[in-house]
Amino acid sequence: MTSSVKRSIWIFNHYATTLDEGYGGRSYYQAKELASRGYQVVLIMAKNHHLKFRNSKSRLRNSEDLEFEVVKLPTLPYRSGSQFIRVCNWFIYLLGALLLALIRASKPNIAIISIPT
Numbered sequence: 867m868t869s870s871v872k873r874s875i876w877i878f879n880h881y882a883t884t885l886d887e888g889y890g891g892r893s894y895y896q897a898k899e900l901a902s903r904g905y906q907v908v909l910i911m912a913k914n915h916h917l918k919f920r921n922s923k924s925r926l927r928n929s930e931d932l933e934f935e936v937v938k939l940p941t942l943p944y945r946s947g948s949q950f951i952r953v954c955n956w957f958i959y960l961l962g963a964l965l966l967a968l969i970r971a972s973k974p975n976i977a978i979i980s981i982p983t
Contacts, residue, residue, distance in 0.1 A: 872906040876974040880959045881982045882911035884936060893980050897934045907934035908974070910966065912959045914943040915952075939963065 879893040897909040939962035944951040967973070 872904060873976065874906045874908070874972060874974045875900055875976045875978060876908045876910060877978045877980060878910045878963055879980040879982075880912045880956065881915050882909055882980070884932075893978075896978070896980075898932070901933035908937060909934060910937045910939065910963060912941040912955060913938040914941045915955065937966065939966070 877893050877897055879891070881891070882893040883891045884894055893909055893911070897907045901907045939959055941955040941958050941962075942951050944955070946952075
């Protein structure tokens with residue numbers, strides 16, 4: 867990038883994971899690649915969902931000391947994808963994402979919305 871100002875990208879994915887949580891998914895690897903190319907990346911995921919193998923101990927960054935920020939929005943814990951709490955968490959995540967966008971001083975130049983299909 868020729869500009870000295872880093873372009874900011876926010877990646878929203880309710881079901882994103884990091885390597886701390888058992889595996890890195892598509893959004894994790896997108897964030898990692900974009901950060902390596904000089905972008906300022908924020909990966910915004912739900913703290914709890916049924917696809918995680920385990921919850922990491924870290925709040926905002928995983929133990930790899932990543933070049934991008936990981937924000938875990940608070941959601942309700944549940945185990946099975948068929949539980950009603952899963953649907954509730956869709957709305958809790960949406961509300962958390964909206965609040966994050968309102969209270970965060972820096973806004974993204976680009977927002978990527980990713981769904982698990």
